[in-house]
Amino acid sequence: MTDITTNLKTESHGIEVRGVNKDFGDFHALRDVDLIVPDGSMTALLGPSGSGKSTLLRTIAGLETPSTGQVLIGGEDQAKKPVRTRNVGFVFQHYAAFKHMSVFDNIAFGLKVRKWKKDKVKARVDELIDLVQLTGLGRRYPSQLSGGQRQRMALARALAVEPSVLLLDEPFGALDAKVRKDLRTWLRRLHDEVHVTTIFVTHDQEEAMDIAEQIVVMNEGQIEQTGSATDLYDRPANEFVMGFVGEVNSLGGKLVRPHDTEILPEPAPGTVEVEIDRVVRLGFSGRVEMLTVPDKKEVWAQLTRSELETLDLESGATAHVRPRPDAVTKDDTGALEDAFREESPATRRPIPAEPGLPV
Amino acid sequence: MSGERGLTRYGLRFVALFYLAALLLLPIGVALVKTFDDGIGEVIDQITEPDAIHALKMSLLTVIIAVPLNTIFGIAAAHVIVRSDMRFKWLIGAVIDMPFAVSPVVIGLSLILVYGTGGWFGADLAAQGIQVIFSTPGIVIAVIFVSLPFVAREVIPVMQEIGTDQETAAETLGASAWQTFYKITLPAIRWGVTYGIVLTTARALGEFGAVTVVSGNISGETQTLPLYVSKQFETFNSVGAYSASLVLAILALGTLLFMNLLRRRED
Amino acid sequence: MTAIAAPRPRAGIRLPGVSGALSKGLVVTYLSLIVLLPLAAIASKAFSDGLGSFWDAVSQPQAVAALKLTVICSLIVVLINAVMGTLIAWVLVRDEFPGKGIVNSVIDLPFALPTIVASLTLLTLYGKDSPFGVDVAYTRVAVVIALLFVTLPFVVRAVQPLLLSLDRDMEAAAESLGAGRARIFRQIVFPNLAPGIAAGVALAFARALGEFGALVLISGNVPYKTEVASVFIRGQIESDNIVGAAAVSVVLLAVSMTLLAFVNLIQKWGLRDER
Numbered sequence: 005m006t007d008i009t010t011n012l013k014t015e016s017h018g019i020e021v022r023g024v025n026k027d028f029g030d031f032h033a034l035r036d037v038d039l040i041v042p043d044g045s046m047t048a049l050l051g052p053s054g055s056g057k058s059t060l061l062r063t064i065a066g067l068e069t070p071s072t073g074q075v076l077i078g079g080e081d082q083a084k085k086p087v088r089t090r091n092v093g094f095v096f097q098h099y100a101a102f103k104h105m106s107v108f109d110n111i112a113f114g115l116k117v118r119k120w121k122k123d124k125v126k127a128r129v130d131e132l133i134d135l136v137q138l139t140g141l142g143r144r145y146p147s148q149l150s151g152g153q154r155q156r157m158a159l160a161r162a163l164a165v166e167p168s169v170l171l172l173d174e175p176f177g178a179l180d181a182k183v184r185k186d187l188r189t190w191l192r193r194l195h196d197e198v199h200v201t202t203i204f205v206t207h208d209q210e211e212a213m214d215i216a217e218q219i220v221v222m223n224e225g226q227i228e229q230t231g232s233a234t235d236l237y238d239r240p241a242n243e244f245v246m247g248f249v250g251e252v253n254s255l256g257g258k259l260v261r262p263h264d265t266e267i268l269p270e271p272a273p274g275t276v277e278v279e280i281d282r283v284v285r286l287g288f289s290g291r292v293e294m295l296t297v298p299d300k301k302e303v304w305a306q307l308t309r310s311e312l313e314t315l316d317l318e319s320g321a322t323a324h325v326r327p328r329p330d331a332v333t334k335d336d337t338g339a340l341e342d343a344f345r346e347e348s349p350a351t352r353r354p355i356p357a358e359p360g361l362p363v
Numbered sequence: 364m365s366g367e368r369g370l371t372r373y374g375l376r377f378v379a380l381f382y383l384a385a386l387l388l389l390p391i392g393v394a395l396v397k398t399f400d401d402g403i404g405e406v407i408d409q410i411t412e413p414d415a416i417h418a419l420k421m422s423l424l425t426v427i428i429a430v431p432l433n434t435i436f437g438i439a440a441a442h443v444i445v446r447s448d449m450r451f452k453w454l455i456g457a458v459i460d461m462p463f464a465v466s467p468v469v470i471g472l473s474l475i476l477v478y479g480t481g482g483w484f485g486a487d488l489a490a491q492g493i494q495v496i497f498s499t500p501g502i503v504i505a506v507i508f509v510s511l512p513f514v515a516r517e518v519i520p521v522m523q524e525i526g527t528d529q530e531t532a533a534e535t536l537g538a539s540a541w542q543t544f545y546k547i548t549l550p551a552i553r554w555g556v557t558y559g560i561v562l563t564t565a566r567a568l569g570e571f572g573a574v575t576v577v578s579g580n581i582s583g584e585t586q587t588l589p590l591y592v593s594k595q596f597e598t599f600n601s602v603g604a605y606s607a608s609l610v611l612a613i614l615a616l617g618t619l620l621f622m623n624l625l626r627r628r629e630d
Numbered sequence: 631m632t633a634i635a636a637p638r639p640r641a642g643i644r645l646p647g648v649s650g651a652l653s654k655g656l657v658v659t660y661l662s663l664i665v666l667l668p669l670a671a672i673a674s675k676a677f678s679d680g681l682g683s684f685w686d687a688v689s690q691p692q693a694v695a696a697l698k699l700t701v702i703c704s705l706i707v708v709l710i711n712a713v714m715g716t717l718i719a720w721v722l723v724r725d726e727f728p729g730k731g732i733v734n735s736v737i738d739l740p741f742a743l744p745t746i747v748a749s750l751t752l753l754t755l756y757g758k759d760s761p762f763g764v765d766v767a768y769t770r771v772a773v774v775i776a777l778l779f780v781t782l783p784f785v786v787r788a789v790q791p792l793l794l795s796l797d798r799d800m801e802a803a804a805e806s807l808g809a810g811r812a813r814i815f816r817q818i819v820f821p822n823l824a825p826g827i828a829a830g831v832a833l834a835f836a837r838a839l840g841e842f843g844a845l846v847l848i849s850g851n852v853p854y855k856t857e858v859a860s861v862f863i864r865g866q867i868e869s870d871n872i873v874g875a876a877a878v879s880v881v882l883l884a885v886s887m888t889l890l891a892f893v894n895l896i897q898k899w900g901l902r903d904e905r
Contacts, residue, residue, distance in 0.1 A: 067802055087805050094806040100799035104821045113817075114807035158803075165807060371811070372725060379721040380733070382714055386779055387739055390755040397754050440657045449654055457894075458661050461669065463833070464886035466840025468860045469879040472867055473668030476675050476876070483671055508664050540650075562741075569744030572842035572860065576867060589746045589843070596750065596847060608747045615742040623735055 017078045017168040017201045018043040019064060024073030026059055026225075033059040035225040037073070041203060041218070046195050048216035049205045050248070056225040057205045058173055064203065065171050066090045077169060090169075093162030093200070097174040099154040101146035107133070107157050108142040114165035132160040135194075152183040159191075163198065172204035176211070184208075188215055209249050213237075221245050243334040253303045254336045255296075255325060264331030265305035267292060267315055268324045275324035278303060280317050285309075292317060294325065391612075398605040409606035418591035419610065424499070425506045425587065426567045432507060433563050437514025438556065442548075444515075445522040459512050470508050471576025474501060497579040502587065505573040510566040514559030521555035522548075554629050558622065565618040568611065672883065676876035687877035695854045696862035697881060703770065703858070704838035707777040708831045715785025715830055716823065722786070723793040740782050745843025748779050753848045768850030773858065776844040781837055785830030792826040825900045832893045836886040 019041040026034040034056045041047050049057035062068045064075055066087030075082045082090055102110050111132055115125045133142055136156040138149075146154050155175060162170060175191070176184040192215040195202055206212050212219045213233040221228045221236060221244070229241040233249075240246035243259060252259045256276050268275060278294040281302075290312045293304045303325060307315075317323060327333050398406060409415065440459060444452050462470075477483045478495035488495060495501045529551065533543040549556075571589040578585040586594065588611055595603035677684050687693065722734050740748065752775060754760070757767035766772050796819065804814045842860040849856040857865075859882055866875035 065806060067806070087802075088808045088810065090806075091808075092806060094803060096799045096803060098797070098799060100797060100803040102800055102804070102818060103797075113804065113809075117808040117813065161803075161807070375717060376721050376725050376727065379714075379718045383718070383733065383736065386775070386782065387736060390751045390779075391739075393761060394751040394754040397759075436657065436660050439653045440661075443654050443657050447650060447654065455657065455661065457890075458665055460890055460894075461665055461887070464836050464840075464883070464890045465669070466860045466863070466879070466882055466886075467842050468863045468867075469672065469840065469882060470668070472863065472872075472875055472879060473672045475867075476671035476872075477668045483667065504664065508668070511664060565742045569742070569747070569843075571744060571746045571846075572864075575842075576864060589744045592744075592746050592750065593846065604750060608750050611744045611747050615739075615744065615747070619735060619738055619742045622738075 016043040019169060019201060019203070020074075020076040020079075021060070021064065022074045022076070024060070024063060024070045024075065026056075026063060026068060027071045032225050034063065034070070037225075037227055039220060039227065039230065041201060043078075043201055044199045045217050046192070046202045046204075046215060047218040047220060048212035049203060049220050049222060050207070050209060050212040051222035051228075052207060052248070054224070055222040057207075057220075057222050059225075060222070061171050061173055061203060061205050064169070065092050065094050067094070091165070091167050093165070093167035093170045095155070095158045095162050095170070095172040095175050097177045099146070099151075099158050099178075101154050101158065103146050105145075106142065107138060107144050107146070107149070110146070110157055111161045111164050113161060118165065128164060129160075132164055135163075136160040150183075151179045152187055155179065155187065156190075159194070163200070167200065170200045170202040172202070174205050174207070177206075184211070191215065213249070219249075221248060223248075238332065240332065240334065243337060246332070246334045253305075254301060255303060255327065257336055258327060258333045259336050260327040260331050260333045262291075262304050263306040264328045264333075265303070265325055266328045267305055267307070267317070268326070269315065271324045272326065275326040276303075278323050278325055280319055280321045280323060282319050283312070283317055285312065294323065297322070394605065394608070398602075398609050401602055405602055406606045406609065409600075409603045410610055412603070414586070415588075415591060415603070415607055418586045418588045418607070421499070421502070421586060422568055422588040425503050426564055428503050429506045429510055429567045430560060430563050433511055434514050434556065434560055436511070437516075437518055437559055437563075438549075438552070440515045441518040441522050441552075442544075445519055446527070459515050462509055462511050467509065467570065467572025468576055470573040471505060474504055474508070474573070474577055478504065496577055498585060501577040502574050502585060505577045506567045506570050509570050509573055510563045513562040513566065514556060517559035517562070518552050518555040521552045525551045554625070557625055561618050561622050561625070565615060568614055669883070672876050672879050675873060676880040678876075679873055683873060684877045684880075687871075687874040688881055690874070692853050692857075693862060693874070693878050696857050696859045697878065699770070699773070699857065700839055700859040700882075701885075703773045703777060704835055706774055707781055707838050708835045710774075710778060711781055711785045711834050712827055712831050715782075715834075716789050716827060719786045719789035719793055723790060737783050737786050740780050745780065745841070746846070748844045749776065749847035752776055752779060752844070757848060767848055768852065768856060770856055772848045772850070773845060773856055776848050777838045777841055780841055780844045781834035784834040784837065785827060788826040788830030788833070789823055792823050796822055825896050829893045829896050832889045832896075836889045839882055839886055 019039070021037055021039040024034055024037045025032070037056075037060060039060075049060060051057045059068060063070050064077075066075075066082060066085060077090065077092075087094075102113065105113070108129055111129045112125050115128060120128075129142070133139055136159055138153060138156055138160070141149065141153070146157065149157065155178075159172075159175075172191075176187050179187065188211055191204075195215075204216070213236075217232065218230065219233060219236055220230045223244050228248075229236060229245045231239075236245055236249040240249065246252055246259050251262050253262055253265055255265065256274070271277065277297040279297055281293040281295055284291045284293070288309050290307050290309060291304055292307060292312070293302070295301065296303055305325065315323075410419075440455060443449060444456055449455075465473075475482060475496050478488065478501060479485055480489060480496070482496075493500070495504065529547050530543050533547045538546070569589060570587075571593070574587055574590060575593070578587075578590065588607055592604050592607045592611070595601075595607060676687075688697075718737070722730065722737075743751075752772075753767060755762070756764050756772065756775060758765055766775070800818055801814050804818045809817070840860055841858070842864070845851075845858055845861065849858065849861075851857050851861045853862075853865075859878060863875045863878055863882075866872070866878070
């Protein structure tokens, strides 16, 4: 395994995005995006569909050209460089396996482009097949592999050419929940061994928070906030980030975290009247699910066991809730609901007018 | 970079369009112009000649017989192929495809060998006083042969795709086989049938080689419109040939346009 | 156009009783009367005077010349089609320009147009009175042009759906791995188009071998020079040399049927890989 780590270049392969805008006709996919991705780090681009995260990733890769702005890899402006000279590894959501080639030939593809000798190709491909745990499957065809196996093959293929940067576009999006979780952990371990600057796109905040060192939250083509999982959760920059990363309640015109939601038996300044729906005891903590009395909105609170016992709540009872005094809150302007609406036409990415790749 | 790509893209586009122009569009355009060399009056005179009109009628007659027969056959064959477990189904599919592999002249010959006076059924037919070859029935059979596959081939994939669920549901609700077919299957396959009919018609109208051999090409008697075109050309009546061609071309284009309209309506 | 691959039967669903047997009977009878018996009659007639007679008819110089010309011209035509058909399909799928829809519809014209009209039309542009002075009538070039006309749609229509369903991400992946456009086409795109090209070529070849109407006016039908097999057969029929006509017909039939079977195999193979 050490062969792979020592083979990698030790120069900096940090990525810098400066003032990038990308338009598809009238549609502004990216607006004034500035981003720094430290060398060797694992960064997640997180956001709802249509937020521009895939477009940003593809722009870094060179699969899209920015309308304005710059992309730098290792300090070098990539403007004049087509994707095939950028030495980036790209992994697609639907694997993009060369379905007419065997697993071995898929992984070997980039090496053959670089005219490696046959024995060197075999050595490296075999090494990678072992790395991604597809040992013995070299002669199989992608159609004979499971989704998870295909994606591991795609990763091996991208890593074969020792890219300076690894870019993954919703790599686990097409897989089952269990496989998704397993592969996510596996990717983290791989990154710990191989240390390639990695950026992955996801709409799953749990995924991002689980394995990324840095998370970039995007919405409608703009970066809302960049930071670690804790930064985003404890100190959200705005309403969108607070609602997208972690759970929130909308209470009296404010967004507040469930564990910051205080339940009182009697009304008090700032409380909203609720009816208890159900109480769920989960060992050391518990959830209380409630409906606000005026407009029947769902609200839930996370309490410790002792707090629950003190309150002694029952389904059907009335109570009063408000944010705790030291809670992090943001104003609820309703913008959050817009962002979460499925397939909102305004945020749907249009099909580019350019015929696209090789003609 | 985009300049390089642009060059290749324009290059390919140019080659494709040039090829299509030289092979298809230009010849058709030039022929169209030539047709009206002597003015539109002459063209109308030509296509209203009695022989021309008779040829057109003959063409339409064969179409009116061949198309419904092949349609019924096509639907029945599709049903057998897709829904039954007959042992030699694949053979039926293969035979249906055969008209695509047989030269029209060979088709004509094969029909003479079966239905001609020296042929397999020759004696029996003559005894009944039926003449097939050198007569209308022969032409009809030839046209049926060449246009046989289309409805079947259009309906088979549609039938496969819609599956049997609806039909099974109908049967569980008490529908008889015929009712199921009429009320469930037929409406489901109607687009396949329609496309098939259009293709069959176009093919039937345009058949030349098989009909040439089978008909004896007697003017005014056993002549379809394509044969008429050929005859006029041979007898140096170029305006006549072009005018009749125009009629055929218009009918052909009509079927193409109709096909396009249908596709749009289906969507 | 694709050949019919007999689909798997749906277990348990049978054609109901009487109507089932009736359908099968009707279908088989119809096919026999129209297609099977006539084709059997050709084979029968070809060998009716014995194997020796069959061989004499087929190896007769004029017959050989006709068959040779037919096969060679058809081969040239399908090779041109393989390239041009793929190119046209590519432009229709990947390119955008005003009027593309019309161009796409025009491709089907050779399917719809009667062959005799095609012959006359091509003669106008490429014959004696050509406005551009291109006179190739009564030459082998004319044979090739006429065959190109009638076989135009086959490869295009076979390749188009494959191009449409091609995963564009595969090409992007190849490019990200460093491949240039030429390599991407050669190693990624083309292998996935190959079954369509092969099927289109086979169908075009079968069509070209038997073509008659499109050639009859423009090729001149000069024996040994521009007489194709189908014209030769017609000549044999007219001279009442029926056995000879049947013999050469059998040769043509054998080649075409093999091609059809080939197309069928390609499609079964293609379906098998579908996942």
